[in-house]
Ligand SMILES: NC(=O)C1=CN([C@@H]2O[C@H](COP(=O)(O)OP(=O)(O)OC[C@H]3O[C@@H](n4cnc5c(N)ncnc54)[C@H](O)[C@@H]3O)[C@@H](O)[C@H]2O)C=CC1
């Protein structure tokens with residue numbers, strides 16, 4: 001695999017395009033915004049979404065989807081709720097052999113489907129892979145070390161992608177569990193909002209560790225429903241990403257929660273932002289599925305009540321703490 005296409009010119013698409021270029025791949029980044037295409041091509045930066053990173057002049061951008069048609073593999077990096085529509089648009093330009101690598105984190109709110117199912121429905125026959133792990137875009141763009149899960153049911157395709165993208169500072173670990181590799185990355189965003197709320201309320205580091213650990217139990221319950229493997233959920237794309245995202249206000253999800261904990265409203269915070277906070281969407285469908293299937297996910301429910309029902313943060317937190325004592329498993 002020598003040529004890589006990247007669908008989505010936000011912070012993560014740009015960072016991944018930078019990593020693929022660094023790995024020696026001929027890389028083309030497709031972006032929605034003409035401003036992003038121009039700034040990548042002319043000044044080697046993404047002024048809109050990743051302003052503090054210098055990009056390799058070898059990385060080129062385009063606003064024309066057809067230009068991705070000749071790529072050996074394509075990284076899908078649109079916000080989760082827009083991924084299906086974008087893949088549908090892309091499908092007319094690509095061959096059925098081209099691997100599609102899901103790098104977005106979320107679950108489709110409209111259907112309750114994993115992104116791998118949405119992509120398979122739009123491009124039946126194309127090999128589908130997932131690239132996910134604890135990776136803030138800015139650090140990847142600056143070539144700081146990280147490790148990720150690269151999941152593909154087809155081991156040959158998975159290993160080709162590992163070789164195409166992997167470098168000493170971008171360590172890709174093969175995993176066959178495409179389902180498991182999506183669950184952790186989707187739900188940790190909801191839990192990062194919860195730990196942000198804990199930070200904003202100023203109720204301490206002990207509470208944050210409790211939310212991370214009991215949040216992991218929620219990921220495990222939800223993952224079991226989809227047939228995710230425990231080892232995957234305990235790996236880079238699960239526990240690894242949960243730790244990162246719940247530990248730093250560099251996370252858009254955690255900083256959203258923190259602002260809510262400090263007393264601001266969800267609508268006011270989002271009105272000031274251009275970037276996506278996936279947990280705010282994912283919470284809706286994860287909570288619905290949990291209720292429908294009778295899964296105990298009280299932290300997810302609390303985030304849902306605060307974000308989607310507008311309930312008072314302190315009242316919801318007190319109710320969460322007042323839950324009956326139960327066994328740890
Ligand atoms: N930023 C990060 O550090 C990481 C992000 N991700 C995931 O990557 C995905 C993309 O996130 P970012 O690149 O960070 O986005 P971003 O927040 O930097 O940029 C927003 C993106 O959404 C696109 N967009 C806005 N409205 C749209 C619409 N109506 N239709 C289609 N696209 C639209 C914009 O063109 C832009 O590419 C998300 O699922 C995120 O969870 C995964 C790992 C790390």
Ligand SMILES: O=C(CO)COP(=O)(O)O
Nearest residue numbers: 133134135136251252253
């Ligand atoms: O997925 C991420 C890190 O792995 C980025 O998290 P945020 O979207 O919360 O910034």
